[in-house]
Amino acid sequence: MEASSIRVGILEIQGGFSEHRTAILKAAETLGMKEKIEILSVRKAADISPALSGLIIPGGESTTMGLFISRNNMASSLQEWIQDEKHITWGTCAGLIMLANETEKQKIGGQPLIGGLDIVVSRNYFGRQVNSFQEKVKIMDKSLFSEANIPDHFEGVFIRAPAVVKVTSPKVTTLAVLSQSCSDNPGVIVAVRQKNILGTAFHPELTEDLRWHSYFLKMIASVQVD
Template identity: 75%
Template sequence: MPSVNNDLSSPSTKITSNQSNMDEQCEEQLHIGILEIQGGFSEHKAALIKAAQLMGNEAMLKIYSVRKAEDLLSKLCGLIIPGGESTTMGLFITRNKMADALQDWIKDEKHIVWGTCAGLIMLANQSEKQKIGGQSLIGGLDIVVSRNYFGRQVNSFQGKVKIVDKSLLKENTPSYFEGVFIRAPAVVKVNSPEVSTLAVLPHSSKEKSDTIVAVKQKNIIGTAFHPELTEDLRWHEYFLKIILSVQNH
């Protein structure tokens, strides 16, 4: 599991607070927010830093903590919603009056958002197996997800995820990704042709078909697994490259 790199002397991997250097535009810097409610936000930070370095210092990376609506600055060009417990996350977002701000921020297609595990659930328009009383969702992905699709904590596992989107495949890298699934959801229905499948879990004797575990719709990415808990940086590179491609158009 990666840890946060404390050596921030390289100009390509600066981390700042929300209050400083905010005169810089997203076109000049990679301003990435991480919703720090639950989950591996420190692991995401470390992976983003390593991915930016691997990309040859193509952009200046600045990472911001997002815990309230005011943190969703217009200058943020990317946002990661880590895993955790989706019901708890929904309650936090509702109680802190963040839902409208998150939805408005995501509606701008120049803003790229990526949800992992519970983050995928939060970004789905519909969710199965909700707790009694339901739960709040941010929405945006025209899909139906199933919470705890593979079972509870005891059923967590690592499995070979088959990457089906060629933009995630680098030269001399395998077409599989070692996915970490912790009480993971899965995409059980796609309701729009705008939703593209990025990766699947190949079917086993228990499943009749492949299980969709990563999707993209316009500016929204969702993965059922935890790339931040591996040393494989392809998903974080993919996220940053999409942001850069949007900036260049």
Template identity: 50%
Template sequence: MPPSGSIENDTMQIKIGILEVQGAFQEHKVALMKAQKLLDIETNIQVTEVRHPDHVTDDLDGLIIPGGESTTISLFLKRNGMEEPLRKWMDEDRHVSWGTCAGMILLSKFTENQKQGGQPTLGKLDTVVSRNFFGRQVHSFEAPVTVQEKCLTKTDTDTDSFHGVFIRAPAVVEVCDPSVTVLAKLHRPDKNDDVIVAIQQGNVMATAFHPELTEDVRWHLHFLEMVKNAKK
């Protein structure tokens, strides 16, 4: 029996965990399965829930932190003793993480507009993120975001525009290290500015919007390609 993560008969084994506390984790699963078919190699993807420290295992190749309420998710991690296991898991270069919306807040080292008393984060991205940057739940909206990197516009059908679904969304207000790559921005005509809404630093990615709520799976494909490359 080959070890987990090996390639047998040219098929790569990939194990993805989803932090199933809040958010559209079922939609992430569906999008991952769609994106799997677009990978340039044969893969066998196992998607598993992450809700306990015992679920944070070394053979987990990738982790998705869905949206929801960042304070609630942070409290869940603290009360269930998951903060340190997750931080140690993320310290390994072969492990890939992606946070959407609240997940972006949890992955950032610095946060603006925190609730009184603050909240602990996993602190993997050298960024300052502003909670509820665009307003409260009633200010949720959908708008095109401009993709900045060719890794997300590789095929003839991909454009540099992506339909962004923003639900009580955060935004990156400051990049604190040159190793952080801006993946997408949102132009606000009323403010005449461009807001950073997707970033990547090493094997950690974050989006302020919800790609899992659209039919376009290129962000899930990029995540799987990050996982594939980290396993080499």
């Protein structure tokens, strides 16, 4: 493998990992990076290699994911890998929950978390499966716009989605909130970034909009340049 290659691992426990794989390859092609991308499956501790440039933690059921990670002795390897700021991590939906340092509305006895984001996340913030929906997400970070005519919103797919109910550190940047017309609380935070960690409450992999996957790849590329 060439030194300039980019290895992206996808945690394949639950959720749309195949959709993430497809979206990453499409985004890489639009960025002129497709020949550099290598996508690897992550299902055991040995797969969490320092050679990985990025890691995606897809959606699913966060308690089940946490138990799988604990039973397969992956938690410490994931935490150690994420602590290296040259390693870029992205969690979507349940992945966001797993990356939070604190959660609300968790099941009795709690659940294992990976941590890393100084936020409090509320599980199933918008309700149960029947309350899943698609709504406009207002993008706050202008770096997600590569052209002047790109809209400042994103059609977010929310499936038993969490939300960030509290930010506990100034190191956390809010990247997106629900648009005012789509929520009783226009301040609901649904995407954040803290240094090398990205979290979204929605599922960009279930849309044709590649901006979030491109953003993730750009985070990796910027670290490699540094």
